[in-house]
Amino acid sequence: MSVQNMNGTKVKPAKETLPEVEVESNGNGHKMYSYEMLEEIANFLLTKTNIRPIIGIICGSGMGSLADTITDAERIPYEEIPNFPTSTVEGHHGQLVFGRLGEVPVVAMQGRFHYYEGYPLWKCCLPIRVMKLLGVKTLMATNAAGGLNPSYKIGDLMIVTDHINLMGFAGNNPLQGPNDERFGPRFPPMNKAYNYEYRKIAKKVAKELKLDNIIREGIYTCLGGPNFETVAELRMLKMVGVDAVGMSTVHEVITARHCDMKVFGLSLITNECITNYEVEAEANHEEVLDVGKMRQDLLREYISRLVHEFSKV
Numbered sequence: 001m002s003v004q005n006m007n008g009t010k011v012k013p014a015k016e017t018l019p020e021v022e023v024e025s026n027g028n029g030h031k032m033y034s035y036e037m038l039e040e041i042a043n044f045l046l047t048k049t050n051i052r053p054i055i056g057i058i059c060g061s062g063m064g065s066l067a068d069t070i071t072d073a074e075r076i077p078y079e080e081i082p083n084f085p086t087s088t089v090e091g092h093h094g095q096l097v098f099g100r101l102g103e104v105p106v107v108a109m110q111g112r113f114h115y116y117e118g119y120p121l122w123k124c125c126l127p128i129r130v131m132k133l134l135g136v137k138t139l140m141a142t143n144a145a146g147g148l149n150p151s152y153k154i155g156d157l158m159i160v161t162d163h164i165n166l167m168g169f170a171g172n173n174p175l176q177g178p179n180d181e182r183f184g185p186r187f188p189p190m191n192k193a194y195n196y197e198y199r200k201i202a203k204k205v206a207k208e209l210k211l212d213n214i215i216r217e218g219i220y221t222c223l224g225g226p227n228f229e230t231v232a233e234l235r236m237l238k239m240v241g242v243d244a245v246g247m248s249t250v251h252e253v254i255t256a257r258h259c260d261m262k263v264f265g266l267s268l269i270t271n272e273c274i275t276n277y278e279v280e281a282e283a284n285h286e287e288v289l290d291v292g293k294m295r296q297d298l299l300r301e302y303i304s305r306l307v308h309e310f311s312k313v
């Protein structure tokens with residue numbers, strides 16, 4: 001469902017979230033959910049489906065159709081899940097899709113949560129911990145991103161080799177606050193954030209699918225958004241070695257690694273980052289969604305193949 005804002009642009013209406021239950025403050029004045037509350041959410045979901053997913057997929061902006069190839073699909077709207085946030089961004093449907101890709105039981109998030117929507121980072125990442133409690137072992141995080149590496153073209157796919165946690169540099173991290181050892185350690189390592197074996201497989205499968213000309217490998221960073229970047233900001237990011245820029249994924253990956261999930265990251269390059277003042281064009285969300293649509297068939301095939309291969313590792 002969408003409504004028009006005063007400029008005639010389609011936006012999703014913000015929905016009221018369920019009352020937030022105070023458990024512990026994360027030190028920034030945010031209330032956080034306890035392990036038990038997350039368990040309650042997971043248990044609720046387990047009563048709604050017989051699927052026991054081992055791979056969790058996050059569909060990036062405009063990439064929701066990735067979940068359309070899931071068979072035996074059972075869809076649970078976020079609104080129906082107690083204490084779950086709701087999606088407010090166009091291009092993010094707002095439901096969990098349980099089912100199978102091939103033989104592999106999966107759960108897909110058709111709609112992720114972003115910091116700029118007003119959710120604290122721990123809440124953006126709440127579904128990852130719920131996935132962990134459902135038995136998910138592997139997180140496949142996809143996203144739409146601007147291509148900063150000058151060799152990247154619109155429509156390219158970037159296997160994420162690593163990220164730079166810029167929001168973390170500024171003291172904002174999903175793991176802030178009291179640590180619950182049942183999820184993971186206080187100080188988790190992050191030098192193996194993106195699984196090496198998965199990255200090798202992803203390159204091999206890309207070759208088999210003859211995607212060599214559009215497959216890249218690179219470093220992603222997440223900014224808080226919702227505005228796209230200035231020229232000066234992008235020039236700075238380029239200098240520090242960033243290849244693709246988005247507003248998601250990094251905190252999800254940190255949360256997943258904290259609770260020992262294996263991670264694969266894939267960026268669809270939906271637009272060129274503009275690093276020149278003479279360029280007339282401006283970044284816009286419509287283009288991001290259009291490129292997602294343009295690449296939907298290819299992405300579905302690639303992700304299905306990867307799920308099959310990853311399930312054997």
Ligand SMILES: O=P(O)(O)O[C@H]1O[C@H](CO)[C@@H](O)[C@H]1O
Pocket residue numbers: 059060061089112114142143144145225246247248249284285288
């Ligand atoms: O990261 P995903 O959710 O794919 O979406 C990206 O695209 C949107 C901007 O067009 C932002 O939300 C950015 O993060």
